[in-house]
Amino acid sequence: MKRSGFKVKKLIAASGAVFAMLAAPLAVDYSMGNGISGAFAAEDGGKKGAGGAGKGQGGARKGASQAGKGGKGGSMEDRVFRAEPDDDSDRPDWAGVKGGKAGGGTKPPGAGTKKGDLFGDMVVLLRDENGEPILVDGLLQVIAFVYDEEGNVVPLLNADGELQVIPYNPEGELATQMVVDGTTYSVVPAEVDLGRLSVGRSPEKVLDKALTDSLAKLTGDLAVVTLDATGRLVVNGVTIDSPLENLALYEVYMSTGEIPGVTLPDGFSPVSLFAAAADKTSSIIVDTVVYMNAILGIDSTTTTTYFSTYEYDRSTTWDGKEAVVLVLQDDGTYKEDTVNLYDAVFNLTDWDSATVGGADAFAQAADDYLQVLEFVHDNAVR
Numbered sequence: 001m002k003r004s005g006f007k008v009k010k011l012i013a014a015s016g017a018v019f020a021m022l023a024a025p026l027a028v029d030y031s032m033g034n035g036i037s038g039a040f041a042a043e044d045g046g047k048k049g050a051g052g053a054g055k056g057q058g059g060a061r062k063g064a065s066q067a068g069k070g071g072k073g074g075s076m077e078d079r080v081f082r083a084e085p086d087d088d089s090d091r092p093d094w095a096g097v098k099g100g101k102a103g104g105g106t107k108p109p110g111a112g113t114k115k116g117d118l119f120g121d122m123v124v125l126l127r128d129e130n131g132e133p134i135l136v137d138g139l140l141q142v143i144a145f146v147y148d149e150e151g152n153v154v155p156l157l158n159a160d161g162e163l164q165v166i167p168y169n170p171e172g173e174l175a176t177q178m179v180v181d182g183t184t185y186s187v188v189p190a191e192v193d194l195g196r197l198s199v200g201r202s203p204e205k206v207l208d209k210a211l212t213d214s215l216a217k218l219t220g221d222l223a224v225v226t227l228d229a230t231g232r233l234v235v236n237g238v239t240i241d242s243p244l245e246n247l248a249l250y251e252v253y254m255s256t257g258e259i260p261g262v263t264l265p266d267g268f269s270p271v272s273l274f275a276a277a278a279d280k281t282s283s284i285i286v287d288t289v290v291y292m293n294a295i296l297g298i299d300s301t302t303t304t305t306y307f308s309t310y311e312y313d314r315s316t317t318w319d320g321k322e323a324v325v326l327v328l329q330d331d332g333t334y335k336e337d338t339v340n341l342y343d344a345v346f347n348l349t350d351w352d353s354a355t356v357g358g359a360d361a362f363a364q365a366a367d368d369y370l371q372v373l374e375f376v377h378d379n380a381v382r
Helices: 076-081 195-201 204-218 243-256 270-277 286-295 300-309 314-318 341-346 358-378
Strands: 018-020 027-029 145-147 153-155 177-180 183-186 225-227 233-235 322-328 334-340
Touching: 145 183, 195 204, 195 243, 195 286, 204 233, 204 243, 243 270, 243 300, 270 358, 286 300, 286 358, 300 358, 314 341, 314 358, 322 341, 322 358, 334 341, 341 358
Parallel strands: none
Antiparallel strands: 018 027, 145 153, 177 183, 225 233, 322 334
C-alpha cells in the first residue's frame, strides 16, 4: 500500500497558544496552547516568522479564509454580538431573514423562532481554556490575519512563531496596521465561515424535524446502534449521514448529556456529530464550536463544565481503527484495501490535550473526526 495513492489533504500540525499579557500588541505563544485551535498551525510544519504575508505561516485552512469587516463603525463587541445580522451573514438564503414576509406580508404559519439573531461578524478571537473570549481592558482580543501572496487570509506570526493580536486605536476600533519585528503589516480580523453549519440559524422547526427523524431511526423497534469507521452513529447497518440530523443530535446531546431513548455505543463522542454536520473540506476551530453552541442556544455553563473535563488523544482514538478504501496501485488502478486510519490520515502523528484547555481539545478532536470523514468519503469503495 502506498500512502501517495490516497486523496488526502495535508495534516495540519497541532498546536495551541499561550497568550502574553505584558506587551502591546499582545503576542501569543503558538507552541503551547490556550484555546487557539490546531487548525491555525502551518501546513509546512509550523515555520517561524512573519516574513511577509504568508512566508513562514503556511496558511490557515478554509475555516478562517475570509477577511472580517474591521472597518465598520461601533465597538467590536457591538459588531460581534449586535442584534441584527449583516447582509453578509452566512445564514443560508433559503432560511430567510428576520421579519421576512411571505406572500401576503405575514409570517408563514409555524415558522418558529430563528436562532442566531445575536450574531453579526463572527471573528477569530483569543480564548481561554473553556472557549470564553479573553478581555483586556474590557476589549475582545482579535487575532491578526494578513493576506498572503495568493490572496489567502493567514494568521500573522512574529519571528518567534507567536500569533499576534490586533491593537485598538484610541477610539476603541481595531487598527488596520500594526508593526511586528520592525515590519508594518496591514491586518484584518478573520471571519469564522460556518458553511453548512449555518443551518443552525434557521427556524427551530427545521432542527426539531431533523431530531424527530433521527430519533425515529435510533429508537425504532429492533434498532441496533453502532458506530462506523468515522465515529458516526449507525442504525442497523445504515449510517446517519444527514448533516442536519447530526447537528440536531449534537444540540440535544450537548444540552442534556444524552440522546433520549438511545444507549450510545462505546467510543461515541459528540465531536463526531459536530464533524458530520460540517463541510467535509472545512476546518473546525475553537471559534467554530463556541459560535455554533451559542447559535444553537446551548447553555454556556453546560459547555464550560463539559470542556473543563474534556480530554482528547489522537493515537488512543484512532490507532487501530480501520476503514476499507480504494488505494492507487503502481499500475494506475485502484484496489480495495484495509487501512489504519491513524497512519493513513494522520501519518502516525499524535496530538493530546495534556498542555491545552478542554475547548481547544474538543475543537481539535472535531477537526480530526472531520479529516477522517473526508478521507473515507474521498477514497470510498464505489
